[in-house]
Amino acid sequence: MPRPLPDDLLKLPHRRDVPFAKLTTLGVGGTCRWLFEPTTEGEVQSFVRACVREGLPYKVLGGGSNLVVLDDIEIPVLRLALPKEVIREGTRLSAPASYGHIRLSQDAAKAGLAGLEFAAGIPGTTGGALRMNAGAYGRELVDVLQTFRFLTPEGELVEKRPEPGEFRYRWSFLTGGHVALGYTVALAEGDAEAIAATVAVNMEKRGTSQPLSKRNAGCIFKNPTGSSAGRLIDQAGLKGFRIGDAEVSPEHANFLVNHGHATAAEFAELMATVREKVRAVHGVELEPEVEIWR
């Protein structure tokens, strides 16, 4: 039986019993029992400090575009709802962690600032992008990151420049209770038309290779060293393999899609089947790229 939450935590903006289907791009999962949505950095800090004091674990949610949630989540979930303000200073843009990552890349393009074109088709929030060091086409967030702000798991506010070892392929150290609050990217003056053209080419590539009309969580498995997870899954004969409403996309085998009413159990079974078949056919152990909450 989960224990009751302290009064000071319950004074912060929150909702009860929100289905993860509404909080994730894949649209499956159980129920989020406690969804905390602080609107100021002070409230975020109060949340973290109350959890630390109570010894209460919590999870941090962004746009839910890299998540497969398999069960109800009984511990508090923190989803920032900071004011959607972007500040421009010269060629630098600063955004809060709850700002849309695609929107920031569009803001940069409209302002004729080059450097975030790679981010145009990566859904989710800037906080999620920072945590995941999101990237595409050989570029990743850390390439343009100038400074970032976060709370430590103890609730201490830190603002710093990135240092070696803090960010690598689809990973940053901002795990285990760290909360990203925002960041500043250093871009370059560019030609708005040329930037828009690069974005259009990138989006066209995604539109033709990814099943964007169906709910999904992006690439489900990491590419094993020197190989492609999508190719291995395809060669194992799994394109179009379906369990209930969960399917290995016929367009891109590393995308598992929800045809509308897929359940978490169907996704868990589909992921397990894909791993088993790829292990049997290729002798390769696929590791999830998405984060799994249970």
Ligand SMILES: Cc1cc2nc3c(=O)[nH]c(=O)nc-3n(C[C@H](O)[C@H](O)[C@H](O)COP(=O)(O)OP(=O)(O)OC[C@H]3O[C@@H](n4cnc5c(N)ncnc54)[C@H](O)[C@@H]3O)c2cc1C
């Ligand atoms: C169609 C599609 C295409 C995609 N293409 C790409 C791609 O090309 N490249 C790529 O890198 N990714 C891609 N992704 C995956 C995903 O969009 C990125 O990983 C994204 O950056 C996740 O952001 P989010 O806000 O949705 O994070 P979530 O999915 O909500 O969370 C992901 C992780 O970040 C943590 N997190 C979220 N916010 C914070 C915060 N404020 N502080 C600390 N931790 C936080 C969560 O705890 C979790 O560990 C794609 C996904 C989809 C659906």
